[in-house]
Amino acid sequence: xxxxYARIAKDGIWDNNIVFAQSLALCPLLAVTGxxxxxxxxxxxxxxVMIASGLLVSMMRGVITPQVRIPVFILIIAVLxxxxxxWMNAWVHELHKVLGLFIPLxxxxxxxxxxxxxxxxxxxxxxxxxxxxxxxLGFTLILLVLGAVREIxxxxxxxxxxxxxxxxxxxxxxxxxxxDYKGFLLIxxxxxxxxxxxxxxxxxxxIDFSLEKRKNLKxxxxxxxxxxxx
Amino acid sequence: xxxxxQQPSYRKRIxxxxxxxxGFSTIATILLVxxxxxxxxxxxxxxxxxxxESLSQVxxxxxxxxxxxxxxxxxxxxxxxxxxxxxxxxxNADTGKDVVSALAWEIVGQGYAGEMRFILGLDNQGTILGxxxxxxxxxxxxxxxxxxxxxxxxLDFDGLSLGNPIEVQWRVxxxxxxxxxxxxxxxxxxxxxxxxxxxLKFFKKHQKQLLLTPLVDVDREVNENLDNSVIKSSExxxxxxxxxxxxxxxxx
Numbered sequence: 001x002x003x004x005y006a007r008i009a010k011d012g013i014w015d016n017n018i019v020f021a022q023s024l025a026l027c028p029l030l031a032v033t034g035x036x037x038x039x040x041x042x043x044x045x046x047x048x049v050m051i052a053s054g055l056l057v058s059m060m061r062g063v064i065t066p067q068v069r070i071p072v073f074i075l076i077i078a079v080l081x082x083x084x085x086x087w088m089n090a091w092v093h094e095l096h097k098v099l100g101l102f103i104p105l106x107x108x109x110x111x112x113x114x115x116x117x118x119x120x121x122x123x124x125x126x127x128x129x130x131x132x133x134x135x136x137l138g139f140t141l142i143l144l145v146l147g148a149v150r151e152i153x154x155x156x157x158x159x160x161x162x163x164x165x166x167x168x169x170x171x172x173x174x175x176x177x178x179x180d181y182k183g184f185l186l187i188x189x190x191x192x193x194x195x196x197x198x199x200x201x202x203x204x205x206x207i208d209f210s211l212e213k214r215k216n217l218k219x220x221x222x223x224x225x226x227x228x229x230x
Numbered sequence: 231x232x233x234x235x236q237q238p239s240y241r242k243r244i245x246x247x248x249x250x251x252x253g254f255s256t257i258a259t260i261l262l263v264x265x266x267x268x269x270x271x272x273x274x275x276x277x278x279x280x281x282x283e284s285l286s287q288v289x290x291x292x293x294x295x296x297x298x299x300x301x302x303x304x305x306x307x308x309x310x311x312x313x314x315x316x317x318x319x320x321x322n323a324d325t326g327k328d329v330v331s332a333l334a335w336e337i338v339g340q341g342y343a344g345e346m347r348f349i350l351g352l353d354n355q356g357t358i359l360g361x362x363x364x365x366x367x368x369x370x371x372x373x374x375x376x377x378x379x380x381x382x383x384x385l386d387f388d389g390l391s392l393g394n395p396i397e398v399q400w401r402v403x404x405x406x407x408x409x410x411x412x413x414x415x416x417x418x419x420x421x422x423x424x425x426x427x428x429x430l431k432f433f434k435k436h437q438k439q440l441l442l443t444p445l446v447d448v449d450r451e452v453n454e455n456l457d458n459s460v461i462k463s464s465e466x467x468x469x470x471x472x473x474x475x476x477x478x479x480x481x482x
Binding site: 034063064065067068071072075076078079082083086087089090091093097160161183185188189 | 241242246247250251254255258261262265266268269272273276279280369372379380413414
């Protein structure tokens with residue numbers, strides 16, 4: 001079986017994006033996207049877990065039977081998340097203090113179970129890991145966009161406290177776009193997350209629509225190469 | 231599923247399913263136990279470092295010469311919860327003895343989204359040396375201005391005590407007090423001010439016991455049943471030391 005890595009990448013980031021297309025993982029999405037930095041942190045942690053769970057589920061796919069697959073997948077993901085949490089707490093404690101809040105939230109991310117079920121359990125290890133990476137990147141992308149929009153509208157800053165997440169070199173990213181901004185509470189709170197997400201989804205549809213139109217136009221031009229008889 | 235068609239018949243048996251689930255659970259348990267054992271000590275060590283770090287934020291190093299984490303005192307606060315109080319001692323030249331020079335403990339305030347935990351540092355007069363937030367779940371961008379990384383607000387408490395300002399001023403400005411409330415969040419600063427005021431009252435009530443020297447490990451104290459006379463004599467020395475430093479403060 002051939003594995004089209006370009007197709008997997010395109011699916012993960014755009015066509016079959018966890019949030020854009022599947023509308024999964026809305027709970028962690030709305031909870032952490034108050035700022036762009038938090039969104040990025042959640043995205044990185046989720047991507048890591050998706051790659052590892054893709055690998056493990058794909059490795060075990062010959063043993064697991066369809067009847068008990070769901071509890072086994074959940075077990076694998078939960079063990080993985082717990083181990084990541086413990087290791088990060090012990091060995092990269094500073095990072096854990098920032099990301100620690102988000103790590104248990106990863107278990108609530110049904111997208112990971114969804115990918116285990118629909119992709120990793122049917123494909124060899126390498127494509128499964130690549131799919132995890134791409135789905136994770138797609139998720140990180142929307143977390144980042146949603147976090148950035150909500151942060152700019154809600155607090156007037158961008159990447160505030162990025163240095164806490166990425167280290168001191170990232171402090172150049174911390175911008176105050178609107179000085180003396182009083183803040184827009186609605187956007188920071190979860191309802192604002194839904195509102196902004198709605199606009200982003202509409203924007204994605206618009207882009208898809210115009211792409212489709214352009215494609216159709218091109219096709220019709222080719223087929224209508226001969227001038228119309230009438 | 232693609233695998234369903236080629237599934238060998240033994241796999242369809244209930245025994246295989248049960249063994250599979252049992253096997254995975256066993257492996258998962260072993261992995262988690264191993265993970266826990268291999269990280270337990272490191273995490274405990276990190277937590278001690280965190281505690282030391284947060285203590286050093288609210289009590290300057292110049293205030294004490296002992297290890298703050300050794301011989302903590304445990305007392306019930308007004309809410310009936312057991313509080314662990316870390317104490318620093320310094321040599322007092324006037325009495326020739328070590329006296330308690332600084333104290334720090336964790337206080338809890340009610341915020342907008344549940345409990346907020348702080349660490350509070352006091353000198354032996356009950357004057358605030360520093361307050362820092364340890365954990366909270368307040369709204370990002372609104373209630374989190376108490377984090378020193380985001381705003382200087384919490385530094386306003388430094389140097390205040392129970393009489394400074396007077397008790398009616400220990401409120402946020404919306405309630406007629408002297409402390410700024412954050413834009414869009416009143417419940418958070420209200421909870422912080424109330425928790426700190428509560429802690430200052432707690433200090434006043436237990437002052438004698440808190441400043442008792444020499445420091446004794448609470449657990450050891452229970453076992454050895456300390457001689458009463460020792461407590462009495464040290465109590466006397468503490469109170470005189472307090473009066474002396476108090477006079478010095480008033481003089482300046």
